[in-house]
């Protein structure tokens with residue numbers, strides 16, 4: 001074991017530097033892929049690419065274990081060299097804490113099925129929080145520490161290669177013999193003279209005081225980077241905090257500001273108020289491919305048509321009177337977030353199909369959104385599932401416009417891109433239909449892993 005540790009620590013300085021470099025690249029890939037997974041813009045552009053991106057993010061995240069564990073073997077030695085460098089110590093600890101926090105919360109998110117609702121939701125919160133705090137920190141750190149911004153005399157780890165300029169971790173410890181020749185490659189002309197000066201001061205007397213301009217270029221760039229980060233990431237951070245502390249993301253506040261004006265409001269059955277599921281766990285991310293539409297009695301209707309015996313259309317007053325049932329189900333977006341234990345109240349899809357009478361030759365059920373753009377479809381066979389619901393209420397309250405109200409589809413056993421928001425038309429068609437996201441590469445069959453894929457027999461309900 002000791003022998004082994006020795007071998008591992010051989011060439012310690014260079015190893016530390018290359019761990020640093022590897023880790024920096026891993027963090028860059030994770031940051032870019034992670035931000036793309038969150039970003040609304042990329043949602044539209046990437047299509048199915050997002051699912052691959054999620055797997056890339058997970059795989060690279062796991063790969064981060066390698067440099068972190070490797071570093072931990074070298075840590076005690078590194079630590080001794082940082083003896084008199086409290087800032088570098090603090091930085092090392094912060095970066096380590098960030099990486100380990102991301103790793104652990106990421107593991108829970110990856111294994112969300114095993115972890116269960118409360119763990120995954122806590123993990124999502126931690127993962128996001130670390131991102132909004134840690135990413136600006138790491139960006140700041142890496143920009144202000146790139147070699148040409150850092151006074152070479154203050155660099156801690158020195159190697160012959162002097163390749164320690166990657167962003168992310170520490171340039172540690174001047175207990176290293178200063179054996180490297182002054183290295184002026186890559187030095188921007190603008191500061192080359194300053195560089196040369198400090199290089200020579202280092203090689204000759206090492207700690208010669210020299211007159212400093214009040215405000216050096218380095219200090220200026222550092223504050224510029226700080227301000228830039230604050231301005232660009234600040235607003236996103238604040239809005240994230242707001243959402244997660246429920247300033248504006250609770251369903252209650254969505255309902256308070258609900259642009260929909262449906263009269264009368266649907267009244268919950270005793271099973272949904274209080275919700276028999278105990279209330280949903282987790283947060284919906286509001287997804288839409290259009291501006292959020294809003295409805296009133298005047299512009300809302302619901303219809304079923306196509307290959308049916310009795311096409312039908314309801315206005316809101318008629319629609320709220322339809323008999324509703326209640327179900328508890330989980331809601332999974334294919335990009336990795338979930339809301340558990342939703343108590344939905346609405347009309348089972350099967351009731352509509354039975355009432356309308358499906359004609360022979362029917363192949364699929366097509367769903368239209370009142371946003372005028374979004375559609376999706378399932379086969380007649382899939383439509384036999386008892387738990388597919390045209391939902392009107394969530395946890396005993398009307399569904400706010402943000403979440404697809406007044407009426408949205410719920411298909412609990414499939415990924416939520418099948419669950420069309422602002423549902424206002426069901427059409428029975430004689431062929432298949434490629435839905436909005438399927439057209440952009442998503443799988444036509446959106447079965448959740450572990451979905452029973454059972455078509456309960458129709459007599460049961």
Ligand SMILES: Nc1nc2c(c(=O)[nH]1)N[C@H]1C(S)=C(S)[C@@H](COP(=O)(O)O)O[C@H]1N2
Nearest residue numbers: 284285286287288289333369374403416421
């Ligand atoms: N009309 C419409 N329905 C939609 C979407 C959409 O963009 N527009 N997004 C789908 C996707 S991918 C998901 S994960 C869920 C998100 O529901 P939420 O916005 O209520 O959280 O709605 C689905 N239904």
Ligand SMILES: [Mo]
Nearest residue numbers: 333334416417
């Ligand atoms: Mo989704």
